[in-house]
Amino acid sequence: MKMIDPLAWRVWSYARKWNMLDGLVLCAVSGGRDSMVMLRLLSALGAEGGFHIAAAHFNHRLRPTADRDEAFVRDWCREQGIPLTCGAGDARGFACREGLSVEDAARKLRYAFLESAARDMGADHIATAHHREDNAETVLLHLLRGTGLQGLGGIAPVRGAIVRPLLETSRAEIDAYAARNSVPYVEDESNRDTRFTRNRLRLEVLPLLEELSPGCGGRIAAAAELLREEDGHLRREAEALVPEASDGAVTLPVPVLERQDKAVQRRLVRTMGRKLGIELTKAQTEAVLSLKSGGCLDLPQDLCAVRKPHRLCLKRHAPFPPPLVLREGRQDWGRWRITLERRTGPVEGGPDRIVLRDTGGELTAAAWDGTGRLAVENGSRTIKRLFSDAGVPIERRREYPAVLLDGTPVAVLKVAVDRACRPQENEACLVITWEPLRGEAPR
Secondary structure (H helix, E strand, O other): OOOOOHHHHHHHHHHHHOOOOOOEEEEEOOOOHHHHHHHHHHHHHHHHHOOEEEEEEEEOOOOOOHHHHHHHHHHHHHHHOOOEEEEEOOHHHHHHHHOOOHHHHHHHHHHHHHHHHHHHHOOOEEEOOOOHHHHHHHHHHHHHHOOOHHHHOOOOOEEOOEEOOOOOOOHHHHHHHHHHOOOOOOOOHHHHOOOOHHHHHHHHHHHHHHHHOOOHHHHHHHHHHHHHHHHHHHHHHHHHHOOOOEOOEEEEEHHHHHOOOHHHHHHHHHHHHHOOOOOOOHHHHHHHHOOOOOOEEEEOOOEEEEEOOOEEEEEEOOOOOOOEEOOOEEEEEOOEEEEEEEEEOOOOOEOOEEEEEOOOOOEEEEEOOOOOEEEEOOEEEEHHHHHHHOOOOHHHHHHOEEEEEOOEEEEEOOOEEOHHHOOOOOOEEEEEEEEEOOOOOOO
16 A cells, blocks of 8 residues: 555554454544544545545534534535535533533434434444543543453553554644645534533643653553553453353352452453443442342342352342332233222132231332332231242242332232231221232242
8 A cells, every 4th residue: 555644554553453443433522633634534545455435424412513524524525525414413411411521422322323324324434533531531531440451451442343543653643644635624612622521621731641651641542552452451361251142141150150250250240241241330340249149139230149059140120110109900010910809708829829917008019129118927027038938039029019118118029028018807908919910920
């Protein structure tokens, strides 16, 4: 390949190392200096490198000048004959609805647009203009917020379809390339706003660090690359020890877990969660590891962890419906059809029938939340203990519905009814009958 510009040659070499540039590459272009340099550089490389480029611009509608930026990108791509697709979204509104910061909301909307545009265009890669100082800023930001090895690895060169061909390029090199090649760009005034943590790192902290230790930005980025490699190695080792998910569950033999040191144990648990589509936090990981034999722990996204003497299992259970206030007649709740009747006289309970005194209080059907006590023949017992006495496996206990009286558990189907709520002979009572709508009820 004939190269005149030295930066183009280095970017081409780096991109080839990571297989970034082939087929159709969709360039994410804001109109700022970094993304315009990337678009100009990849346009020149594509002519000789055998790949094609297109551009994508997302308008976050966060600034009065946002429409100006979009028009600038449209005009430049039209002049250069580069295919362009544009999108827009209400980042502030999305942030309010989802409880996110405006920065996080903008990022989510932008990447969702880029991925959609890449699918529509049949693009093989999505190129973003992250450079070396961006990587150093990311490492520092993660360090300030608290992180592990993965966070200290900074920005990955490749993440799925996302590629970063400028990741080893410095900001000074990008400036010089823009000047040499008269690359036009627009300035985003919000990038000077030091109320944003990342801007303050870029404008104040990193320059000070460079004064104290010239070249530290490059060294931080180099350290991040080493940590990414080590993190990748440890991740692969953990994945080799953890079986694949089967029927919505990942099971690890306890001896495999216990012969590892604590650092590897944490990785094994996180890998189990990852194979079920969830990234466990440090606190969640530690909570799973702290389970003793017979312990059970609810996790986000309808997962639970169950520890048995010889195995640790992370499994996905069907989501539970919200609590339902019971009324006379029939009501459907989750997998159950519930019939509530008022009667007088002796009525026997049964496996599918709960009989309670009619106190006039509010009755609610709900999934058992792991708490509560019931008074039974041999005294007050936790519901957990009653499940154990009944031989119900830990992982199936939340399948057994509870009945709450004014918010307090008074019965669990097939397990027990609180003695204080059982009707006396010839006393008005409520009969709650449970019929499974589909599948089998707990046995």
